[in-house]
Amino acid sequence: MAYAFAEQDFAPGAPAPLVASHASEKALLRFITCGSVDDGKSTLIGRMLLDARAIAEDQIAALDRDSKKFGTQNGALDFALLVDGLAAEREQGITIDVAYRYFRTDKRAFIVADTPGHEQYTRNMATGASTADLAILLIDARKGILPQTRRHAFIVSMLGVRDVALAINKMDLVDYSEARFNEIVAAFHDMARELNFRTVAPLPISALNGDNIAALSERTPWFLGEALLPLLENIETACAQDHEEPFRFPVQWVNRPDLDFRGFSGWVAAGAIRVGDEIVSLPSGKASRVHRIVTQDGDLDAALAGQSVTLTLADEIDASRGDVLVAAEKRPQVASQARARLLWTAETDMHPGASYIVKLGARTANATVADIHHLIDIHTFAPAAARPIRLNEIALATVRFDRPMIIGDYCDNRDLGGFILIDRITNETVAFGLIDRRPAQENEEASEGERAAARPQRPRSRLRPPARLASALFSGFCVGAGAVALGASPATGLLLGFADALLRPFARSVYADHRLNRANAAAPSEERLDSGGGI
Amino acid sequence: MIQLTHLQRLEAESIHIFREVAAECEKPVLLYSIGKDSAVLLHLAQKAFYPSRPPFPLLHVDTTWKFREMIEFRDRRAGELGLELLVHINEDGVNAGVNPFESGSRLHTDVMKTQGLKQALDRYGFDAAFGGARRDEEKSRAKERVFSLRSKEHRWDPKTQRPEPWRLYNTRKRPGESFRVFPLSNWTEADVWDYIAKENIPIPSLYFAKTRPVVRRDGALIMRDDERMALRPGEEVEHLSVRFRTLGCYPLTGAIESTAATLPDIIAEMRASKVSEREGRIIDHDGSASMEQKKQEGYF
Ligand SMILES: Nc1nc2c(ncn2[C@@H]2O[C@H](COP(=O)(O)OP(=O)(O)OP(=O)(O)O)[C@@H](O)[C@H]2O)c(=O)[nH]1
Ligand SMILES: [Mg+2]
Numbered sequence: 011m012a013y014a015f016a017e018q019d020f021a022p023g024a025p026a027p028l029v030a031s032h033a034s035e036k037a038l039l040r041f042i043t044c045g046s047v048d049d050g051k052s053t054l055i056g057r058m059l060l061d062a063r064a065i066a067e068d069q070i071a072a073l074d075r076d077s078k079k080f081g082t083q084n085g086a087l088d089f090a091l092l093v094d095g096l097a098a099e100r101e102q103g104i105t106i107d108v109a110y111r112y113f114r115t116d117k118r119a120f121i122v123a124d125t126p127g128h129e130q131y132t133r134n135m136a137t138g139a140s141t142a143d144l145a146i147l148l149i150d151a152r153k154g155i156l157p158q159t160r161r162h163a164f165i166v167s168m169l170g171v172r173d174v175a176l177a178i179n180k181m182d183l184v185d186y187s188e189a190r191f192n193e194i195v196a197a198f199h200d201m202a203r204e205l206n207f208r209t210v211a212p213l214p215i216s217a218l219n220g221d222n223i224a225a226l227s228e229r230t231p232w233f234l235g236e237a238l239l240p241l242l243e244n245i246e247t248a249c250a251q252d253h254e255e256p257f258r259f260p261v262q263w264v265n266r267p268d269l270d271f272r273g274f275s276g277w278v279a280a281g282a283i284r285v286g287d288e289i290v291s292l293p294s295g296k297a298s299r300v301h302r303i304v305t306q307d308g309d310l311d312a313a314l315a316g317q318s319v320t321l322t323l324a325d326e327i328d329a330s331r332g333d334v335l336v337a338a339e340k341r342p343q344v345a346s347q348a349r350a351r352l353l354w355t356a357e358t359d360m361h362p363g364a365s366y367i368v369k370l371g372a373r374t375a376n377a378t379v380a381d382i383h384h385l386i387d388i389h390t391f392a393p394a395a396a397r398p399i400r401l402n403e404i405a406l407a408t409v410r411f412d413r414p415m416i417i418g419d420y421c422d423n424r425d426l427g428g429f430i431l432i433d434r435i436t437n438e439t440v441a442f443g444l445i446d447r448r449p450a451q452e453n454e455e456a457s458e459g460e461r462a463a464a465r466p467q468r469p470r471s472r473l474r475p476p477a478r479l480a481s482a483l484f485s486g487f488c489v490g491a492g493a494v495a496l497g498a499s500p501a502t503g504l505l506l507g508f509a510d511a512l513l514r515p516f517a518r519s520v521y522a523d524h525r526l527n528r529a530n531a532a533a534p535s536e537e538r539l540d541s542g543g544g545i
Numbered sequence: 546m547i548q549l550t551h552l553q554r555l556e557a558e559s560i561h562i563f564r565e566v567a568a569e570c571e572k573p574v575l576l577y578s579i580g581k582d583s584a585v586l587l588h589l590a591q592k593a594f595y596p597s598r599p600p601f602p603l604l605h606v607d608t609t610w611k612f613r614e615m616i617e618f619r620d621r622r623a624g625e626l627g628l629e630l631l632v633h634i635n636e637d638g639v640n641a642g643v644n645p646f647e648s649g650s651r652l653h654t655d656v657m658k659t660q661g662l663k664q665a666l667d668r669y670g671f672d673a674a675f676g677g678a679r680r681d682e683e684k685s686r687a688k689e690r691v692f693s694l695r696s697k698e699h700r701w702d703p704k705t706q707r708p709e710p711w712r713l714y715n716t717r718k719r720p721g722e723s724f725r726v727f728p729l730s731n732w733t734e735a736d737v738w739d740y741i742a743k744e745n746i747p748i749p750s751l752y753f754a755k756t757r758p759v760v761r762r763d764g765a766l767i768m769r770d771d772e773r774m775a776l777r778p779g780e781e782v783e784h785l786s787v788r789f790r791t792l793g794c795y796p797l798t799g800a801i802e803s804t805a806a807t808l809p810d811i812i813a814e815m816r817a818s819k820v821s822e823r824e825g826r827i828i829d830h831d832g833s834a835s836m837e838q839k840k841q842e843g844y845f
Contacts, residue, residue: 038551066819066820068820068821093687095688095837097837098704106703106704107688107704108688109684110687111680111681111687121731134708137709141710262561265594265596267596267597267598271596275594277557277712304596305592306592307592316549316557318556318558318564318593320595331568355708367717370713428711428713430708432715442710
């Protein structure tokens with residue numbers, strides 16, 4: 011598919027570049043479409059693929075045939091059929107499972123996951139969202155925010171997506187009304203206050219007619235923002251892999267070709283490692299140094315997050331699949347239980363005390379859901395009384411493991427903070443788990459505590475100034491305390507904490523200004539303060 | 546901050562998938578179909594386990610209608626790499642005289658490929674089979690998980706796929722069930738070619754343009770690879786400079802007229818192309834849901 015895109019990459023007669031990434035090119039962007047049933051997600055993706063010239067001629071011919079047969083547009087091109095690839099989807103005109111598509115403009119490469127809006131298939135939507143950097147959340151301009159819009163917004167936020175393009179679709183059916191657009195955008199900001207998005211870029215679009223998708227539309231002269239495709243090309247999202255993080259390396263496979271070689275193969279989940287660096291194997295706590303970083307292309311001096319390598323160590327220490335090699339000076343927690351958000355993905359309810367198989371990183375164990383603290387009410391995002399969790403519901407729970415697990419907060423690292431629960435009889439994946447290591451509310455009953463815990467992510471960006479100060483002091487405190495715990499003197503800890511508390515808000519506000527400026531250009535005037543700013 | 550390139554990321558992700566299978570499945574096998582995707586798959590398998598050898602054999606389901614050069618290439622590569630190569634032919638199909646000309650592409654593919662594959666997997670008891678399929682190839686493929694669970698009967702049920710968040714793969718299955726695993730899920734055709742060029746991966750010369758004997762049939766250019774292809778009245782063999790964008794059974798694989806004889810030429814031609822890779826595959830044109838149906842029936 012994705013070859014029709016880039017004739018412009020090549021000057022005629024010039025030798026073709028042999029590597030996909032161009033020096034000037036932005037990092038790959040992974041995004042999803044989400045929102046309620048029939049809001050136009052698949053149509054939008056189909057339209058974007060077409061506009062980005064990522065659809066070959068024979069595929070357009072097939073689309074034309076299919077549109078006449080299954081289309082929802084009276085025989086005119088039904089772009090959704092470019093992505094709704096399963097027979098059952100085409101028959102019913104709905105999306106059932108997530109479709110991954112790949113395309114490239116001359117500025118950027120994209121992986122897009124078109125997710126289903128139907129509540130029954132929420133788990134498939136969450137599958138797509140789990141690896142996304144950005145979400146396009148669609149709303150049908152006639153219908154406004156629906157329960158499923160809220161659910162998707164919450165899940166997207168919970169899974170760590172910080173940037174949202176809020177596409178108010180089917181503007182053609184509301185006469186491209188600015189008032190209607192503003193009304194929905196305002197309602198969304200109201201709803202999303204606690205969802206902690208960094209960017210919310212509202213756009214009035216028609217997926218069907220192509221308004222404000224590849225280029226700005228004349229039918230919405232009042233819209234001052236960027237069209238969708240340029241927005242996707244230009245946006246800087248939170249970098250998923252930060253090499254400044256401490257080194258984390260889940261051992262996937264012990265590499266033992268002969269008696270003389272014992273290597274640990276795996277994926278660098280965070281940080282970087284150099285030959286000679288000191289590491290500790292968890293949970294055993296045995297220390298050693300990296301002797302070699304082995305790849306088939308020759309040994310490396312260093313390896314970074316996102317690389318698959320094989321490490322050999324200077325000492326014969328014991329480590330096997332599921333153990334984690336970590337930076338000696340900054341170790342993650344080894345725990346026999348964790349508080350986590352669970353998104354239930356099975357038809358059968360979950361009951362406290364039930365036992366499951368947990369898979370976290372390369373480690374598998376038995377797990378019991380010991381306590382359900384509360385459920386999330388998807389209409390208000392407020393905590394609701396604990397009871398057995400049902401399909402598509404989200405709850406905060408404590409999960410106990412029958413062996414020590416090496417864990418981290420999901421926000422810091424998805425490899426150490428994300429897990430799945432598996433039913434040992436049906437083998438189904440019954441839940442996504444996201445470890446929540448923000449300081450536990452001692453009293454889970456306290457309403458303020460619950461509210462804080464109910465927020466999908468640590469309260470970083472969308473706080474008002476007083477809360478912002480409190481949060482800065484608090485994270486400063488954590489940095490300081492963390493440093494002390496890791497062996498720094500209390501004075502150093504205090505200093506670090508202080509510096510952090512002082513500098514963090516500053517760094518954020520610089521960044522926020524930048525965002526706000528961009529967002530202001532994009533938002534109608536009454537939205538200025540809320541849209542995308544607020545860091 | 547140093548950034549990994551696009552290809553480095555894809556490579557690392559594929560290697561991770563290979564290792565998950567090696568660690569969690571009992572008896573994996575790599576479905577080696579000799580084309581460019583298989584070449585990349587094999588290359589990545591070697592990287593994943595280096596300095597060990599890949600801890601699984603290669604399996605080729607031979608329909609007996611592959612290009613002769615593909616078979617030579619297959620045997621040579623397996624020998625060079627010192628890997629165990631299993632070749633399975635559906636003898637029932639051969640004895641029944643199934644062939645692409647008289648039986649039609651659909652029956653031929655079903656019997657010789659799909660049924661052949663199922664026979665081979667059952668015969669050896671493989672519980673995970675790596676395939677080189679990519680999501681960008683076809684619209685039902687775009688829907689498939691990296692770990693695709695198959696029933697005892699090897700059926701794919703696209704409506705009940707397990708959620709697959711992050712890099713976490715649920716590899717549990719009941720006795721008799723198996724996985725098809727697709728390490729190249731997130732690669733595009735362009736990525737595959739870029740990677741072949743970057744890593745210098747050997748591929749059959751059928752991908753490069755050369756003068757070859759072809760016959761125009763049903764709108765496609767079919768290379769007459771051996772005498773089994775009888776000419777229909779009015780048909781004649783032409784000698785044209787052609788190459789193949791994908792490789793399969795020669796009577797079912799359309800050639801494209803081209804003079805692209807080097808990798809950079811091929812890459813440039815592919816990027817400028819306005820038709821998709823599978824256009825030349827006759828088996829894909831049997832109706833718009835045909836790939837999904839074949840997959841449901843056990844095709845990989
Ligand atoms: N008039 C109009 N119709 C649209 C627009 N976008 C989508 N539609 C129509 O809305 C219907 C639903 O579109 P889809 O793209 O299938 O919706 P979806 O959000 O992907 O639906 P699910 O995946 O099932 O949740 C189809 O009939 C589309 O043709 C639009 O901008 N204007
Ligand atoms: Mg859809």
